[in-house]
Amino acid sequence: MTNTLLMRTVAHKGARMTFGSLKGVAVATALTMALATSSAHAAGGGVTVEAQDWSFSGVTGHFDKAQLQRGFQVYKEVCSSCHGLKFLHWRNLGETGGPGFSEAEVKALAAAAEVQDGPDDEGEMFDRPGLPSDSMGSPFANDAAARASNNGALPPDLSLIAKARGVTRPGLPIAPLNWLRDIISGDETGGADYLYGLLTGYPENPPEGFVLSEGMNYNTVYEGHQIAMAAPLSDDAVEYSDGTPQTLQQHAKDVTAFLMWAAEPKLEERKSLGIRVMLYLLILSALLYLTKRSLWSRLKH
Ligand code: HEC
Numbered sequence: 001m002t003n004t005l006l007m008r009t010v011a012h013k014g015a016r017m018t019f020g021s022l023k024g025v026a027v028a029t030a031l032t033m034a035l036a037t038s039s040a041h042a043a044g045g046g047v048t049v050e051a052q053d054w055s056f057s058g059v060t061g062h063f064d065k066a067q068l069q070r071g072f073q074v075y076k077e078v079c080s081s082c083h084g085l086k087f088l089h090w091r092n093l094g095e096t097g098g099p100g101f102s103e104a105e106v107k108a109l110a111a112a113a114e115v116q117d118g119p120d121d122e123g124e125m126f127d128r129p130g131l132p133s134d135s136m137g138s139p140f141a142n143d144a145a146a147r148a149s150n151n152g153a154l155p156p157d158l159s160l161i162a163k164a165r166g167v168t169r170p171g172l173p174i175a176p177l178n179w180l181r182d183i184i185s186g187d188e189t190g191g192a193d194y195l196y197g198l199l200t201g202y203p204e205n206p207p208e209g210f211v212l213s214e215g216m217n218y219n220t221v222y223e224g225h226q227i228a229m230a231a232p233l234s235d236d237a238v239e240y241s242d243g244t245p246q247t248l249q250q251h252a253k254d255v256t257a258f259l260m261w262a263a264e265p266k267l268e269e270r271k272s273l274g275i276r277v278m279l280y281l282l283i284l285s286a287l288l289y290l291t292k293r294s295l296w297s298r299l300k301h
């Protein structure tokens with residue numbers, strides 16, 4: 001199912017509950033109807049974000065390991081100078097369903113980070129190389145230091161950003177269809193679509209007549225269109241070793257996939273469990289039906 005042309009309205013919101021892979025067969029038909037109807041709608045008012053194709057969307061969605069590794073590289077080489085990932089630990093980078101770095105690679109990545117520890121016997125704090133069990137932390141000692149380096153703006157921690165941002169799509173004419181569509185599609189890639197839109201949404205110049213405050217940058221999808229973060233990515237911002245094209249769009253896609261994994265490292269597990277649960281329920285229903293038939297068949301009409 002591709003819905004690349006679907007335009008969605010951006011909404012800043014907390015993580016939304018998705019029913020993920022528990023998608024009923026019966027409602028699938030309604031989904032097809034609902035999506036068909038919604039793609040005809042251009043987003044009314046507000047900002048629009050274009051839906052992208054993601055390997056992790058849908059019932060059988062999974063992360064592309066090579067993409068996560070490239071995304072991590074983009075995060076490390078570009079974003080990590082301003083943004084932290086404090087809910088992620090170095091060892092997570094080696095877990096299944098993620099970028100899949102080897103144990104030695106994880107150790108080396110952790111060791112390259114300096115971590116403050118202590119106090120030692122003299123009561124002094126000291127720096128030591130990071131361990132796989134350390135949090136990936138934040139580049140700044142505290143929020144005030146982060147603001148001081150960024151013209152007063154706070155670069156948010158990115159651990160959960162892919163879930164903390166999302167989109168709402170234009171309403172369908174029949175209210176229950178919205179409800180069905182949201183359960184089925186879960187809008188679970190809305191956060192990723194938004195992040196991609198944000199990172200690729202820096203036109204050379206703001207539209208004519210738009211008054212930009214000092215030190216701010218125009219962005220097509222950010223709320224109010226003024227963001228303190230300057231365009232962080234460009235073509236060739238990061239050198240890939242696997243021959244993947246080093247375009248701005250590719251960098252944005254890769255880092256977005258990585259941030260999606262960071263926000264939900266167990267996505268693959270959740271989806272495959274969902275499929276198994278659905279299969280189990282289907283088989284159980286068939287068996288119950290057969291049992292019911294054989295029990296009632298003994299009754300004379
Ligand atoms: C030079 C510092 C700097 C770099 C490098 C940087 N950012 Fe930011 N970022 C900021 C600041 C500052 C803000 C807060 C913007 C504001 O409040 O207007 C921000 C905000 C954000 C937001 C939040 C947008 C929202 O909807 O609230 C995201 C997401 C983000 N950055 C992602 C990234 C990614 C991904 C990278 C790497 C490709 C990156 N940033 C690189 C400074 C930076």
